[in-house]
Amino acid sequence: MKNKILLLAALLTAVVGLAFFPGVSQAGLFGFGSRTQPPAKNELTLYALDMGQGDSFLFVFPNRQTMLIDAGLEEAGDTVVDFLKSLGLEKIDYLVATHPHADHMGGMQAVLANFDIGQVWDSGFATGSPFQRKFYAAIKRRGIPFGTPKRGYTRKIGDVLVEVLAPVRELRGTRRDQNNNCLVLMVTYGGVKFLMAADMEREERATLPEIPRCTVLKLAHHGSYNGTDKKLLRDTSPVAAIISYAKDNDYGYPHREVVKALRDLHIMRFDTADGTLKFSTDGKRLTYDKNREVNGFGR
Numbered sequence: 001m002k003n004k005i006l007l008l009a010a011l012l013t014a015v016v017g018l019a020f021f022p023g024v025s026q027a028g029l030f031g032f033g034s035r036t037q038p039p040a041k042n043e044l045t046l047y048a049l050d051m052g053q054g055d056s057f058l059f060v061f062p063n064r065q066t067m068l069i070d071a072g073l074e075e076a077g078d079t080v081v082d083f084l085k086s087l088g089l090e091k092i093d094y095l096v097a098t099h100p101h102a103d104h105m106g107g108m109q110a111v112l113a114n115f116d117i118g119q120v121w122d123s124g125f126a127t128g129s130p131f132q133r134k135f136y137a138a139i140k141r142r143g144i145p146f147g148t149p150k151r152g153y154t155r156k157i158g159d160v161l162v163e164v165l166a167p168v169r170e171l172r173g174t175r176r177d178q179n180n181n182c183l184v185l186m187v188t189y190g191g192v193k194f195l196m197a198a199d200m201e202r203e204e205r206a207t208l209p210e211i212p213r214c215t216v217l218k219l220a221h222h223g224s225y226n227g228t229d230k231k232l233l234r235d236t237s238p239v240a241a242i243i244s245y246a247k248d249n250d251y252g253y254p255h256r257e258v259v260k261a262l263r264d265l266h267i268m269r270f271d272t273a274d275g276t277l278k279f280s281t282d283g284k285r286l287t288y289d290k291n292r293e294v295n296g297f298g299r
């Protein structure tokens with residue numbers, strides 16, 4: 001088993017240029033402070049927030065700019081705001097709304113009320129829901145630059161490249177149109193890639209010409225079988241997966257087959273249900289809290 005993992009690490013190193021050896025070179029890297037400690041210079045940091053059922057992720061770029069992807073449920077708004085303030089933030093440079101569902105957009109009003117916002121990236125999938133109407137109205141009122149980037153849009157933030165992988169085009173008539181019009185981002189720093197799959201389901205995934213490999217995958221749709229399957233995990237081939245969900249949620253997330261697929265493929269698993277997570281990279285190495293890894297890999 002150990003040989004297999006080392007072989008996997010060697011293969012990954014060869015393919016994506018990662019200095020990454022689970023259970024070996026990571027050992028000296030776990031000394032970082034609490035997850036609310038501001039990130040170090042020259043590092044890209046991803047915080048996966050524990051804010052109940054939903055999604056909220058914060059990137060702090062090496063140039064200190066910030067990107068908040070989603071803001072959880074309405075009742076999670078204060079938790080999200082408190083966390084951002086605990087890092088000393090006053091401004092969110094990029095506020096991303098992946099899609100209009102309440103567990104992603106509900107907390108946006110609290111975020112808008114408490115921070116300067118540089119610009120908003122939105123799915124552009126208008127549902128007319130009260131959450132979305134209030135969100136759009138607040139952005140307009142404050143004159144915040146607003147865009148609906150599609151596949152092919154890229155943005156260099158310092159030395160980090162942010163690419164929009166989806167949506168390719170607007171999809172209607174799928175099983176869940178809001179999920180199938182999600183903004184999906186790849187965030188790349190050196191040889192380390194974070195794929196933020198939002199709640200993308202199979203129909204949206206099928207519109208992508210390819211799914212690139214990544215180092216860390218934010219599992220699609222909270223570990224639901226319609227978002228994440230073995231094929232997605234094989235295609236993206238991550239070393240670590242983040243599952244965003246609340247314990248005892250009404251949907252049975254993460255689904256059993258997803259949990260099993262992660263184990264079968266020896267992918268490290270990290271759950272926001274167990275508390276906020278922090279991942280950092282200098283562009284070569286990925287640093288994570290080994291105590292939060294659920295599958296017992298990478299220790």
Ligand SMILES: [Zn+2]
Binds near residue numbers: 101103104222
């Ligand atoms: Zn969701």
